[in-house]
Amino acid sequence: MRFNRLRAANFRNFTLLESAFPEGAQFICGRNGQGKTNLLEALSLVTSLRSFRTSEIPALIRWESQPRECTLVYEIEHEQLGETVLEVRLRPGSKQVSMDGNPVRKLGDILGIFPTITFSSQDIQILRGSPGLRRRMMDLMFVVMDPRYYTVLTRYHQALKARNALLKQRGSAAQRRPFEDLLVREGWTLMEMRRRLLEVFNPHFQSAYSGISGVEEEPVLQYQPSVNADAAGAYEDVFVSQLRRDQESGTTNRGPHRDDLEFRLQEHGAREFASEGQQRGLVLALRMGMVGWYRQRGGTPPVILADDIVGELDAGRRQGFWRMLGGESQIIATGTVFPREDDFHNWIHWTMEEGRVSRDREESS
């Protein structure tokens, strides 16, 4: 797919963000705070209706807007759907989507139909930060890789909320049991899906890493489930064994909502043992691995959004990165200086100032 145009009203701190994208690779230059990241964030929302920067919808809506809502209108050229206009309306606590004027009743139905991959300079936090960031990354990737994942994840969290409410209300065992049965069933399905999808993803991750870094360092994304169990029954046993602790704390302590993921390199945890350059290479490989997954799946190639990432890379990885991106996807990148060592793309140069994008007259080839 490719974006032809975006119009975002009341998104973040901008009354209006508007941009049209002609054929070719787009590079948007500008000082910080001019809206480059916001523009890419708005574009990336189209894939799973979630931001790569926050899980809070209110943070996306311009504070002064009256009523509190923002509207994103995407004009997209899509291999299967043809020219499509998608409108996303965000209000605190609600998301509404319409496609060519028809409301989309079940949001799960459009997840992954408009694929984008975002490379962000913040991605390094996925490796270094708290487990919640890695779970979020995993969920965002997996809803795209398997449409059933979204259903299972949603059902698990509904059952979890209900059970936690009953723990706080000191509900009886008879009241808890139906929700606990569902929680264990959906939880086990979720764990199996995570394990299986990681197996599918790891080869893509590995070839992306060696493609960018030019070295074989055996990177692995390793699943670290909150409950170590190799069968549904064993998971249920652990779940049951936690009951007293759960009742005392008024919350469910173990389960897929506490899962984690480890980046490993040469059989060591990358968080502690990898160099800065290796860590950057690993998070790039995470995104580039998804590009590879899409290529293998066939169908619509994803749009690639790269938010200010090349500046932090050494020359070798920069070269590897541009080469791996290839030419079949639309690329929209941002930075503070135009790319110099890229022999693989002909960039169209834009400058962004206060939410406005203007095309530079002089372009390098």
Place this chain on the structure above:
Amino acid sequence: MSSSFELLQQCLKRLPGLGYRSAERLALHLLVEQPGACEELMAVLAQARDSVHACPDCGNLCEGDVCEVCADGSRNRAILCVVETVTDLRAMERAGPYRGLYHVLQGKLSPIHGVGPEQLNLAGLSGRLDQLPVEEVILAVSNDIEGEATCHYIQEEILAGRGLRVSRIGFGLPSGGGIPFADATTLRSALEGRRNCD
């Protein structure tokens, strides 16, 4: 400080589905544009309030001792269909094919909204199963986590050990849709295709 008009408007706005604008429009309509409609509405409302109540047997809307469904001797008393709301019951009646009795739960288990078994019409269900010659119970409750948990609960705590045939209706509707959105054909095929619960 509030005028009577503002009070009326606020009161209307609290009704389901009405926003500020539509509440204002209704208030103006009743007071200014069609005062006659206001008289009529007041009379009808008072009459309905005095005569309509929940059927003591099934929970359906009712004006006499029992509701029309319970009073209808031609209905099959061996089948009982459990629904969440009167809205669901009415949708099933409009669709037509079902000829058994109903039981309205008046909701579903929802711990996050503070709805437990005591808030639902479950005691009534046990009592009716003791009295009626029921052979089959159809659980026509929504397909989400709370609906499924409600079905589990009813099976474990109320139906267990009674030797009844228990089935669930699969609506085959996009999630979010429920009985009110089902047409006659959908409901008929859902009833025919109902699956036994284990």
